[in-house]
Amino acid sequence: MGTHSMDLLIEALVEGDRARSVTEAGRMIAAGVARERIVTEGLEVAMKRLESKCTLEQFNLLEIMVAGRAVMEVMSHVYPEGSWPASTKGTVVIATLEGDVHDLGKNILRMILVSGGYRVVDCGKDCPVHVLVETAKQEDARAVCVSGLITSLIPLVRRVKGSLRGAGLGDVPVIAGGAALKMASAASLNVDVVCDSAFDAVNWLDTTGGGQV
Amino acid sequence: MNSLGRITATLQGKPADRTPVIAQVFGHAATACGVDLGVYLRDGAVLARCQIEALHRYGYDAVFALMDTSVETEAAGSVLKYTARDYPTVRSYALANPDDLDQLAVPDPLRTGRMPELLKAARLLRKEVGGGTLVVGCVLGPLTITTQLMGMQNALYLAVDEPDRFGEILDYATEVAREFGNAQLDAGVHLPVVFDPSASPAVIPPSFFREFELPRLKSLFDGSKARGSAANWLHIAGPAAPILPFYPEAGVDIANFDYPVSAVEAKAALPATCLDGNITPLSFVEADPAGIAREAHRLLDQFAGRGRFILSSGCEIPPESRPENIEAMVRAAQSRAQDRE
Numbered sequence: 001m002g003t004h005s006m007d008l009l010i011e012a013l014v015e016g017d018r019a020r021s022v023t024e025a026g027r028m029i030a031a032g033v034a035r036e037r038i039v040t041e042g043l044e045v046a047m048k049r050l051e052s053k054c055t056l057e058q059f060n061l062l063e064i065m066v067a068g069r070a071v072m073e074v075m076s077h078v079y080p081e082g083s084w085p086a087s088t089k090g091t092v093v094i095a096t097l098e099g100d101v102h103d104l105g106k107n108i109l110r111m112i113l114v115s116g117g118y119r120v121v122d123c124g125k126d127c128p129v130h131v132l133v134e135t136a137k138q139e140d141a142r143a144v145c146v147s148g149l150i151t152s153l154i155p156l157v158r159r160v161k162g163s164l165r166g167a168g169l170g171d172v173p174v175i176a177g178g179a180a181l182k183m184a185s186a187a188s189l190n191v192d193v194v195c196d197s198a199f200d201a202v203n204w205l206d207t208t209g210g211g212q213v
Numbered sequence: 214m215n216s217l218g219r220i221t222a223t224l225q226g227k228p229a230d231r232t233p234v235i236a237q238v239f240g241h242a243a244t245a246c247g248v249d250l251g252v253y254l255r256d257g258a259v260l261a262r263c264q265i266e267a268l269h270r271y272g273y274d275a276v277f278a279l280m281d282t283s284v285e286t287e288a289a290g291s292v293l294k295y296t297a298r299d300y301p302t303v304r305s306y307a308l309a310n311p312d313d314l315d316q317l318a319v320p321d322p323l324r325t326g327r328m329p330e331l332l333k334a335a336r337l338l339r340k341e342v343g344g345g346t347l348v349v350g351c352v353l354g355p356l357t358i359t360t361q362l363m364g365m366q367n368a369l370y371l372a373v374d375e376p377d378r379f380g381e382i383l384d385y386a387t388e389v390a391r392e393f394g395n396a397q398l399d400a401g402v403h404l405p406v407v408f409d410p411s412a413s414p415a416v417i418p419p420s421f422f423r424e425f426e427l428p429r430l431k432s433l434f435d436g437s438k439a440r441g442s443a444a445n446w447l448h449i450a451g452p453a454a455p456i457l458p459f460y461p462e463a464g465v466d467i468a469n470f471d472y473p474v475s476a477v478e479a480k481a482a483l484p485a486t487c488l489d490g491n492i493t494p495l496s497f498v499e500a501d502p503a504g505i506a507r508e509a510h511r512l513l514d515q516f517a518g519r520g521r522f523i524l525s526s527g528c529e530i531p532p533e534s535r536p537e538n539i540e541a542m543v544r545a546a547q548s549r550a551q552d553r554e
Contacts, residue, residue, distance in 0.1 A: 016373065061416045062369050069370070101302045104365050151495055151531040152299060179415070179451070183472070183495035 005033070006042050009074075013046035014053070016066025018073050025074045035078050043071050047115045051199040059197045061104065068111030075114070087119035090142030092205070095123035095132045096178075097156045102149040105178045105198075109145060112198040118142075118205070129156060133163045136172055143205055146191075147178040157181060158190045175201050215345035216274035217403075224444055224466060224487050226521050231550030232513055233274040234524040235347075235489060236539050240281075240300065240532035242267040249297040250532060254280045257333030264334070265341055270536070273543050274523075276342060278335040278402055279351035280327060282410070285389050286361035288326035289317055308362040311371055311378055317362075319388045322396035332400040339401030349446070350402035352394045354409025355429045356417070358386035365411065372417075372425070380425065387429045391436050398440045406446040406469075407433065413451035422456045427463055434464040444487075450528040457482035471527035476515040488516075489523035492542065497526065497534035502541035509545030 005028050012020035028038055050067050054060070092113055096103045103125035113120045121139045123132050136144050144164065146157055160174050173192040176184075177200075186194045195201040214222070214230040222229040238245075242263040243253035253260050257278075264276040281300045287293050290307035308317060322328040331350070338348045353361065359382050360368045372379040394405040411417075412426050434445040444466035449456065452473040460468050460483060470479040470490040479488050492508045500508075509524060516522035524546045530539060 060414055060418050061365075062372070062421065063418060065366065065369055066373050099299060107366070150299070151498060152533055154495075154498075180495070183493055184499065188499060 005031075006038075006045075009038070009042045010046045010049065013043065013067055013070050013074065014050050016063065016070050018070045021070040021074050022077050025077055029078065038074075038078050043074060043115050044117070047071065047112065047199075054197070054199070059199075061108065064108050064112070064198070065104075068108060068115070071115045072111060087117060089117045089119075089205070091119040091121060091139045092143050092145060093121045093123060093132065093136045093139055093141040094145040094147070095127035096125040096147050096149075097132070097153055097160075098126055098128045099156065100148055100150050100153050101125045102178075103147075105149065106145075106147040109147060109177065109198040109201060112202055113145075116202040116206070118202070129159050129163050132160065133167050133169070136164065136169055137167050141169070141172055143173045143175055145175045145177070145201060146181070148176070148181045149179050151180045151183070153180060154184065154189065161190045161192075175204065177201060217345050217347055220274055220347050220523070221443075223521060223523065228520075232516070232522055232524050232546050234543050234546035235275040235349075236271060236273045236542060237277075237494075237526050237529045238264075238267050238271070238273075238539065239277055239279050239529050241530050241534055241539075242277075244532045244534075245270065245536060250299065251295045251297045251301075254301065255295070255327060255330060257330035257335075258337060260330070260334040261337035261341070264338060268342060268346065271539050271543050272547070273539075275347040275349050276338050277349050277351065277406075278331055278338055278397065278400075279349070279406075279408075280331055282353060282357065282361060282408070284327050284331060285320070285353050285358045285386075285393060288320035288322075288328050288393075289362060289389065291362065303361065303364070306362060306364050306367075308382065309364075309367070311363065311367075311375070311382060314378075314382055314385060317385065319385070319392055322393045328393060328396070332396055335397050335400040335402045343401060343403070347404075347443075348402045350394070350397035350400075350405035351408055352390040352397070352405050352433075353386075354407050354412055354426065354447075354449075355383045355386040355390060355433070356426050357409045357411040358389055359383055360411040362386065365416075368411075369417075372421070383425060383429055387433055390433055394433070394437050394442075395440050398437070398442055403443040404446055405437065405442065406448050408448045410450050412449050412456075413453055414455050415451040419455040419459075423459060427459050430463040438464065446489075448528075454478045454482065460486060467523070469525070469527075473527075476512060480516075480519065485521075487521040487523065489525040491527040492525070494526050494528045494531055497530045497538045497542075500538060502537045505538045505541040506545050509542045513545065513549055 009024040096106045176191045177195045219229045220233045246263040292305045293301040294304045295301045397405045446467040447465045448469040450471040454474045467487045472493040
């Protein structure tokens with residue numbers, strides 16, 4: 001069992017077809033395909049393909065969400081609860097900051113980061129800056145991501161970098177995204193980068209985000 | 214020429230004394246008057262007073278009987294969390310379980326939630342300034358009402374998993390919008406803007422918009438016109454360029470375009486439609502008056518000779534915006550009138 005099955009899995013994932021994705025992954029496991037291959041040659045390729053599609057045809061939440069949901073279900077199937085492989089790329093701490101309860105963007109980022117090989121610690125929504133910083137310290141974060149849908153959040157975003165520095169985490173990059181934050185520059189938000197999409201955040205981490213762990 | 218005449222002429226493609234300018238001042242009206250947003254959003258008289266004070270202060274061409282994106286869902290049974298300084302958020306959704314749709318009644322705008330307060334604001338605004346200034350109400354579009362009834366994530370998953378059920382909820386949402394819009398027209402607004410951020414291509418693909426949202430928007434706009442609305446104004450924020458070509462089919466007379474859509478794209482997609490936009494909303498907080506004036510004049514130059522343009526922000530001017538930036542936008546439009554004299 002090889003390329004053809006993998007292609008079927010990728011196709012099902014990109015279409016967001018949960019049932020078909022899990023069935024194809026199950027078939028491959030039964031046929032003895034290594035779990036790591038299913039992740040690297042199936043899930044990660046599917047997300048790359050989705051990224052290209054979204055770049056060409058506009059990024060939209062719906063397609064990302066249904067594909068991301070299928071990816072997470074396949075991950076749970078391939079690695080039953082508690083047995084996910086250790087990340088090789090490090091830990092990313094993510095949050096929607098205090099005052100903002102819109103967490104859909106953050107949830108999508110979580111899915112894209114996980115499928116991109118990162119370990120994710122999610123501080124949730126309405127998260128105080130000090131909780132984000134403490135979590136980053138406890139988890140030895142490689143990066144911190146903040147998502148925001150409302151402009152009134154911006155003064156809080158500006159505080160994140162300084163708070164990290166105060167905790168001895170001045171070298172941990174801060175990534176910002178979300179409808180409100182996208183309107184601002186990295187300099188004005190006092191962050192390392194403002195990303196247009198969750199894919200951009202993963203690409204930035206993969207390429208320029210502080211090097212390899 | 215007063216504001217109403219200016220906008221009417223612009224809509225009809227006729228000459229006006231200058232380009233109309235509509236600052237999308239909603240919650241900022243409270244901030245500008247030193248009133249807590251949490252009070253402004255729950256008291257129609259306070260809302261109307263703040264809108265009128267802001268109108269007199271800034272001198273733009275329209276006022277808004279508009280609260281936030283949770284009015285409809287609250288009236289349907291969602292529970293909100295209010296704070297003094299921010300817009301409310303949904304604490305529990307009226308339609309957490311889509312199977313409960315049958316138990317959901319279309320809210321009576323005269324009696325339910327904050328709808329009566331919004332109608333009070335509409336009546337006051339029409340009475341006080343509506344003789345010469347456009348009074349704009351607001352209903353959410355069917356898709357945004359649906360996402361506010363269920364939560365965005367649940368709604369979008371349902372759309373994929375059970376499209377028929379999702380369609381039934383959209384039909385319900387359309388009726389909510391229709392009833393609320395009609396009540397606003399009866400209360401005196403010249404038109405209710407249809408605000409539909411969840412229909413943005415940032416959220417759903419254009420094909421989904423065409424299949425699920427377009428026919429319902431058309432039905433909503435047809436009914437609104439029949440009820441006496443002065444114009445059909447559609448406001449979908451974000452990168453809306455791919456869906457602009459559908460707007461004429463929906464019956465749109467005024468199309469808002471947000472900052473991710475260029476004036477060139479908007480004009481090309483909608484050559485015969487009145488457009489409003491598109492200064493970046495955050496720049497009213499972050500930029501200075503000179504920067505806003507530059508953007509405003511750039512837009513006025515781009516639409517010179519075309520007409521059918523209302524100078525505006527791409528979306529809501531944030532409550533925390535700097536007043537001098539709003540003044541700069543208004544002054545830019547007014548200065549072009551002086552040029553014509």
